Amino acid sequence: xxxxxxxxxxxxxxxxxxxxxxxxxxxxxxxxxxxxxxxxxxxxxxxxxxxxxxxxxxxxxxxxxxxxxxxxxxxxxxxxxxxxxxxxxxxxxxxxxxxxxxxxxxxxxxxxxxxxxxxxxxxxxxxxxxxxxxxxxxxxxxxxxxxxxxxxxxxxxxxxxxxxxxxxxxxxxxxxxxxxxxxxxxxxxxxxxxxxxxxxxxxxxxxxxxxxxxxxxxxxxxxxxxxxxxxxxxxxxxxxxxxxxxxxxxxxxxxxxxxxx
Amino acid sequence: xxxxxxxxxxxxxxxxxxxxxxxxxxxxxxxxxxxxxxxxxxxxxxxxxxxxxxxxxxxxxxxxxxxxxxxxxxxxxxxxxxxxxxxxxxxxxxxxxxxxxxxxxxxxxxxxxxxxxxx
Numbered sequence: 053x054x055x056x057x058x059x060x061x062x063x064x065x066x067x068x069x070x071x072x073x074x075x076x077x078x079x080x081x082x083x084x085x086x087x088x089x090x091x092x093x094x095x096x097x098x099x100x101x102x103x104x105x106x107x108x109x110x111x112x113x114x115x116x117x118x119x120x121x122x123x124x125x126x127x128x129x130x131x132x133x134x135x136x137x138x139x140x141x142x143x144x145x146x147x148x149x150x151x152x153x154x155x156x157x158x159x160x161x162x163x164x165x166x167x168x169x170x171x172x173x174x175x176x177x178x179x180x181x182x183x184x185x186x187x188x189x190x191x192x193x194x195x196x197x198x199x200x201x202x203x204x205x206x207x208x209x210x211x212x213x214x215x216x217x218x219x220x221x222x223x224x225x226x227x228x229x230x231x232x233x234x235x236x237x238x239x240x241x242x243x244x245x246x247x248x249x250x251x252x253x254x255x256x257x258x259x260x261x262x263x264x265x266x267x268x269x270x271x272x273x274x275x276x277x278x279x280x281x282x283x284x285x286x287x288x289x290x291x292x293x294x295x296x297x298x299x300x301x302x303x304x305x306x307x308x309x310x311x312x313x
Numbered sequence: 314x315x316x317x318x319x320x321x322x323x324x325x326x327x328x329x330x331x332x333x334x335x336x337x338x339x340x341x342x343x344x345x346x347x348x349x350x351x352x353x354x355x356x357x358x359x360x361x362x363x364x365x366x367x368x369x370x371x372x373x374x375x376x377x378x379x380x381x382x383x384x385x386x387x388x389x390x391x392x393x394x395x396x397x398x399x400x401x402x403x404x405x406x407x408x409x410x411x412x413x414x415x416x417x418x419x420x421x422x423x424x425x426x427x428x429x430x431x432x
Contacts, residue, residue, distance in 0.1 A: 067428060071425070200428075202428065204362075204365065204368055204423055205365040205368060205369075234424070240420075241417040244344075244348035244352060245352070245418065248349065
């Protein structure tokens, strides 16, 4: 039934002058992009001590909740709980006093912190998308109008308009594609090549990094998420509900049971 | 003294505690091994001139073989039951994770070598 399609004869020079250059350029641009994003990252700014204090106290409360079973006696636990309850119910450790009107939400666009944050996001996004668009334009501009390669698998004819964009032969087999599709294949497949070349999975690097720079508190967008006093209140309510049970309770029984003959 | 229920492990102490950085590193080890193998097996596939479904079958088989080999080497190098200690859910971490990424890099090398070899 199927007509035997004669093999299209492709010029071997295409491989040398189109196929390999596109891959090499894409790898190099990818490496360049990672280094540029590295350079664009701002050095961590010093944070106001009030913000850090607030976060640390929140963390303290959370850790207490998580590890409450390490206390030996119930009195130890309740003493601490009472202390936290009296301390954190006040506004002593808050970065700023809660707004008197709860419906008064600050405009996130006027806050200087958040505009910095947004700028940073825009920059990193641009560093991702600009090179891709430029390469796509470059491939489309220089290498259009001919069949570059035959893909080793069949595609349905729906892909023709995308992958054979500049070739006007309606009956050509869809596995013969122009250079833009080689670009797409590279775009998807080069991820692992990058990670092998840049060696970002190096364990020593990672551990060094995490030790050197203390995790900065994420610059929260104003108006996004609950305010700190609500967070404190929520954590406290959770802590008050804890049914205390020491991990050392009945430990001798458990020990004996474990080593029973 | 309160009676304790028998044959019931206390739940909160049964799970091993993990250091996040180390388990991340362990996962990256798999990623590295599978990156290299999927790229090179893609090259093999292109040189062997496999087409359409044969190539994808080749990918699946080599991927499974790599995973099993990783698993077995892990077992032989370290003490028994170690895979469970090093990976939170070993089956999905070793066998299934990021399979799209490996398929993409496999396909890239396959296409490249297929085009280079065929004249």
